Amino acid sequence: MTHDARRYCPLPSPFAMKRGGTLREARVAYETWGELNAARDNAVLILTGLSPSAHAASNADDPAEGWWEAMIGPGKAIDTSRWFVICVNSLGSDKGSTCAASINPATGEPYRLDFPELSLEDVANAAHVAVKSLGIDQLACLIGCSMGGMSALAYMVLHPGSVRAHISVDTAPQAQPFAIAIRSLQREAIRLDPHWKHGQYADDDYPVDGMSIARKLGVITYRSAMEWNGRFARIRLDPEQRDDNPFGLEFEVESYLEGHAQRFVHTFDPNSYLYLSRASDWFDMAEYGNGSVLEGLKRIKLAKAMVIGVSTDILFPLEQQEQIADGLRAAGAAVDFVALNSPQGHDAFLVDIPNYSRAIGGFLGAL
């Protein structure tokens, strides 16, 4: 079963959602790398941030570069010659899993805003179904990046005994008001776009402007001011690259944001974006600890964990990784807390490959 590209795992039908409602005939997409051993105890599951697909790395059936290409492969930090690596596309994401853009079997039409309220617990439960479907009772390691780090905490608290070791990457045990404010504004930009039409947009009548603003605001909060000082400073575009609009693009940093927005706008379904964004706001480990994040985290029983964060991350500040480390340690795990000074902000896990490789490769190598 090596080198399969995207595969699909059907979910039990009906699939009950945490906040009410059910999905019928739902599925999640996933990809795998490496070989599951006979004991079925070498599986590593990766849960992703809001926008990536399950295509974390290239493979024989899909040689396109994956979103974590530099980290996953034979001899790499997540070594596919030892580990059977699975990446599941989040339930609610439009990269192959059932989402707001999927056909509702009850109506034959896309769900759009009739999709039930999505939580990261639903994302976790759907990923757990996919893992079980591969005959795996316990993961050697569960890795969660950004939003996927919150989904991973949900996975572990909802499925005790399902994970031996955990790597938490640039995430949080609950959404703080700054992150909620940013995401709320991203959603508002989409919802206020007249082409959003309460979710009833079409490909040729699409909330381009709202998605563009949402993406630019995302990129601003995913990176760091420090990185940009070195990278862009006050460099201006060549006059022929500028547009004629008054107040149009003039600085390199404006053009960088524009490029990111243009690449994103049509590659992510706006309604699905809204659902996943809101799910991130709702996530709160304190719900599992009578109002205390620490008590919630203490319910997660693990042998070992590594918690990685970055001092320049304004969306998931380092104090929140420390909270996760403290909670898992209080629960009895041996925890490595890795505080990096990468200049790239929240996105450092996608960019600062040397530091993340060293940390993650070292942790997995010692398992």
Place this chain on the structure above:
Amino acid sequence: MTHDARRYCPLPSPFAMKRGGTLREARVAYETWGELNAARDNAVLILTGLSPSAHAASNADDPAEGWWEAMIGPGKAIDTSRWFVICVNSLGSDKGSTCAASINPATGEPYRLDFPELSLEDVANAAHVAVKSLGIDQLACLIGCSMGGMSALAYMVLHPGSVRAHISVDTAPQAQPFAIAIRSLQREAIRLDPHWKHGQYADDDYPVDGMSIARKLGVITYRSAMEWNGRFARIRLDPEQRDDNPFGLEFEVESYLEGHAQRFVHTFDPNSYLYLSRASDWFDMAEYGNGSVLEGLKRIKLAKAMVIGVSTDILFPLEQQEQIADGLRAAGAAVDFVALNSPQGHDAFLVDIPNYSRAIGGFLGAL
């Protein structure tokens, strides 16, 4: 001449703008507090951030609370029993000064996007005209807050000998890419609003949504994540305060932003906002120092200065105040550098009155 409310100072006509173009029959609005002494050497000028008017404090003719009420008055940090305090509304702002919403005397219609490109040097030059019109050759102190701090640097570099002492509040010697990115996105939200109509909006067909997004993004960057963790945490609105929209307001922090936006949207002219915002991006003391901020600052000759910044300010980070302090010190001024840990972020100067009063009052008291 005590207690006058808003007054107007005509600018020379034509008034030449730094980036080209001229204004005819232009003016700036200002207010004053206290009495100018016979020697005309007790004047303190305040240059403001992007959105405030000249009404920095109440007075007999306008008892409404001003935007820096707690700082200005008899016995307060900016003590009007000793100082003759002037606050000038920025050229280009719609609070009484000539701006994009003003009537262009050449056409009899509002300028809108025919207003010439605005720079903070123009703002500084217009304020200088107003000061001279009061018979003041040299200010005892020039105080600049936020954008007004940049205008103040322009004032001093363009008018040597016009200022004896300076207080720099939460500002920067040039716009860095993070601040440019935020402001660019605010402008884009306004420009993409279909009701903006390339500047041709009307009161009853107005870019409400774009202004709302711009303001919310402003408030997010004016405050700090740390403050909001303490203030809002994950507190939710009562069910009856929530709106029915899917993805509508649920968390207290979302309602706080909405309140700020609603109060702002119709009180600031959108085109004028665009002009002042872009002027802030353009400002760069390095232009006065052959590409070096430090060399540019070294051209400002002062006896004394105080430079205040806040560790939680993400828009004008503390390193930028330190740069100002270093430059003014290298130019020969005795400089106090005050690094505060106020949790309120960039807006601390409007909120953390005890710390700002102590610093500013102490500095002015020792003059």
